[in-house]
Amino acid sequence: MNLxxxxxxxxxxxxxxxxxxxxFKxxxxxxxxxxxxxxRVPNALTDAGVPKGHRAVQVGFNHPALKRSRMTQ
Structure with missing residues (x-):
């Protein structure tokens, strides 16, 4: 099956x-x-009170932290 x-x-x-x-470096x-x-990213957002299904944005430079946040679902 192709996921x-x-x-x-x-x-x-x-x-x-x-x-x-x-x-990275x-x-x-x-x-x-x-x-x-x-x-950790979605868990931290949930703990901060952001409801499931809401969107969040991260603004930053080209860094692994930015890539990790883009992988969350």
């Missing part, structure tokens, strides 16, 4: 958790680490 690109961030840590997902993050960080 599409949108499900890649959720699937990849289960399939290849120790493969490198992101390289001297830092590397494996898919397992990326998944852990990606799930």
């Amino acid at each position: 599409g690109m949108g499900s890649l961030p959720a699937r990849r840590p289960k399939v290849r958790p120790d493969d490198i997902a992101v390289v 001297e830092h590397e993050w494996a898919y397992r680490q990326l998944d852990k960080r990606v799930t």
Whole structure:
């Protein structure tokens, strides 16, 4: 079954958790680490009172934090 690109961030840590997902300057993050960080974003928004289904925006420079926030669903 083809689940599409949108499900890649959720699937990849289960399939290849120790493969490198992101390289930025001297830092590397494996898919397992990326998944852990990606799930923090929606959890923090929920804890702050943002209802499920609402939208949020992040403005910033080209940085891994910006990429992680774009992967949340």
